[in-house]
Every structure is written in C-alpha cells, then in structure tokens.
Amino acid sequence: MALKTLDHVNIRTKNLDAMVAWYGRVLDMHPGERPPFPFPGAWLYANGAAMVHLVGVTSDPAPYRPDAQLEHFAIQAEGLSDFLVHLRKEKVAYRCGVLPEMGIQQVNIHDYDGNHIHVDFAPGEKADLTDYDGS
Incomplete structure (x- = not known):
C-alpha cells in the first residue's frame, strides 16, 4: 500500500453556519453533495473534491473524545501572491514560513x-511573506 493524499478533514463545530461562511469566503470551499x-x-468542496466535512453539534465542548x-x-x-492579497482583503490574520531545505512556503491561518x-x-512562487495581523 502507498498512501498518496489526504482525502478530507472532519471538524465538529457549534458554529456550523459561521464555519460554512468562513470557508466559502476565505478558502472558496462551498457546500456540496x-x-x-x-x-x-x-x-x-474545492475543485470538485470534498475537503472539509463539518458536523454541527450543540453541546459544549463538542462530544467525542475530550483528549x-x-x-x-x-x-x-x-497562487501565493493572490492568496495573500485575498486574505488581507478579508482581514484574515496570517503567519508565513518557509520549510528549511525544502523551500515550501506556508501560510498559517485559523478558521472561525x-x-x-x-x-x-x-x-x-514569489510574494511578500510578511506576517499580517488581520487589521
């Protein structure tokens, strides 16, 4: 067996509508089948693939395993440069980093x-990797 890619992530949330809106606005992911x-x-979904599964919960904290x-x-x-412009337009704070020896450029954000x-x-990809505080 050879693993290739992660299919999706499943997130429990008490803020289902706000999370759907955030992922749509910030990462262009939208509800589908x-x-x-x-x-x-x-x-x-993004580019035809379900990437984030949200599960709406009502208890605090979301039950499953506390650990x-x-x-x-x-x-x-x-499209790094365009993505950073988009985050600034949406006032989403981010922190950038570059993986040593690999050169992969990471933009770290937090959802709703x-x-x-x-x-x-x-x-x-070329861009100004200066961190942004969301203001």
Whole structure:
C-alpha cells in the first residue's frame, strides 16, 4: 500500500453556519453533495473534491473524545501572491514560513472556530511573506 493524499478533514463545530461562511469566503470551499445523515453538517468542496466535512453539534465542548486533538491540517495550493492579497482583503490574520531545505512556503491561518490550517505553496512562487495581523 502507498498512501498518496489526504482525502478530507472532519471538524465538529457549534458554529456550523459561521464555519460554512468562513470557508466559502476565505478558502472558496462551498457546500456540496452530502449523505442524508441524521445530524446537521456540511461537506465543503474545492475543485470538485470534498475537503472539509463539518458536523454541527450543540453541546459544549463538542462530544467525542475530550483528549482528541488535531494541531493543524494542510492544503496544497497555487497562487501565493493572490492568496495573500485575498486574505488581507478579508482581514484574515496570517503567519508565513518557509520549510528549511525544502523551500515550501506556508501560510498559517485559523478558521472561525480557531482551527489551524496551513496552505502550502511551491518554493518558486514569489510574494511578500510578511506576517499580517488581520487589521
């Protein structure tokens, strides 16, 4: 067996509508086909692929495993400079970094619920990697 790519990430949220809106506005992911589960949620698609599955919950914190933690998930992308312009327009704070020896350029952001996402760009893309505080 050879693993190739991550299919999707599943996130539980008490803020389903706000999360759907954030992913649409910031990462151009939009709701698409989803099985008729007996609980609220949305599957968010980009380029025809379901990348983020949201599950709406009502308790605080979202029940499952209190010790389960996901530090971040990552998405490969193209168009670094345009993406940074878009984040500034939407007033989304970000922190940039470059992986040593690999040169992959990462833009670190947090969604509406505070989940950490880094969007990765090829070493050759040119842009001003100065961090932005969202103001």
